[in-house]
Amino acid sequence: MSKLFRAVIMGPPGSGKGTISERIAQSFGLQHLSSGDFLRENIAANTEAGVLAKTYIEKRLLVPDHVMTRLLLPRLEEMTRHSWILDGFPRTLAQAEALSRACELDVVISLNIPLETLKERLRHRWIHPASGRVYNLCFNPPRMQGVDDISGEPLIQHEDDRPEALVARLRHYKDVAKPVIDLYKAKNILHTFSDTDTDRIWPHISSLLNTKIRTDQSSAQRASTN
C-alpha cells in the first residue's frame, strides 16, 4: 500500500490557497480540506460548534483555537485512508501544535504574493457564500456574470476584500502566521513560492509534489517488501 501524504497550504488572503488546493486535489488525488468550507458546513447543519463559530465569523474574527481544533482534528482522524491537503488550518501556533500532536505532515506550502497582486485579486473576487466557491472576473470568471455556475445563486463580494481592509488583514495574517512558519521551517518541511501568478507557481508546486509523493511511495514499497 502506498504511504498517505499530508500537506498544508498557507498564505495571506487572496494568495491562491483555495485555487492551488483544487489543482492539487485534481492532479494528485489528494482530498482538499478547507477549514472555511468545513465551518460553513457546520453552520449550515446547525451543529453546536457551527452555531458557536458563526458568532465569530459574522464579526470577521478568527474562531477560537479550541473550537477549531475540536472541530477539525476528529475529521482528520477519520481520514485514515486518504491523502489530503489542508487549507486554512492551522492559522495559529496553538492550532499548529495541536495538529503536530495528531499527525505528521510531509509538506507545508507557503505562498508569498506581492501586496499589489493580492489587492487586485481580491478586488475582483466573487464568492458563492453557501459553498465558498470562488471566482475572479479576470482569472476564472463565472459562466454568467454575478451567478454561481453550479447553484445558479447570486455571488457576493466580502466587505473585507476591499483594498482598504486588506492592509490590516495582511498585518494580522503575518503576526499570527510567523510562529507557524518558523515552526515548519525548523521541521524542514516548509516550501515557499513567490510570484504574481498562480499559473507560474503551479509547475514548481507540481514538480515538488511529484518528487515527494513518488519518493514516499517507493520507500513505503521498499519497507513493505523488506
Ligand SMILES: Nc1ncnc2c1ncn2[C@H]1C[C@H](O)[C@@H](COP(=O)(O)OP(=O)(O)OP(=O)(O)O)O1
Ligand atoms: N483555522 C482557522 N482558525 C480560526 N478561524 C478560522 C480558521 N479557518 C477559517 N476560520 C474562520 C475565519 C474566517 O472569517 C472564516 C472563513 O474562512 P475562509 O473561508 O478561510 O475565509 P477567509 O476570508 O478568512 O480567508 P481567505 O481570504 O484567505 O480565503 O472562518
Ligand SMILES: Nc1nc2c(ncn2[C@@H]2O[C@H](COP(=O)(O)OP(=O)(O)O)[C@@H](O)[C@H]2O)c(=O)[nH]1
Ligand atoms: N488574476 C489572477 N487571479 C487569481 C490568480 N490565482 C488566483 N486568483 C484569484 O484570486 C482570488 C483569490 O484566490 P483564492 O484561491 O480564493 O485565495 P485564498 O484566499 O488564498 O484561498 C480568487 O478570486 C481567485 O480566482 C492568478 O494567478 N491571477
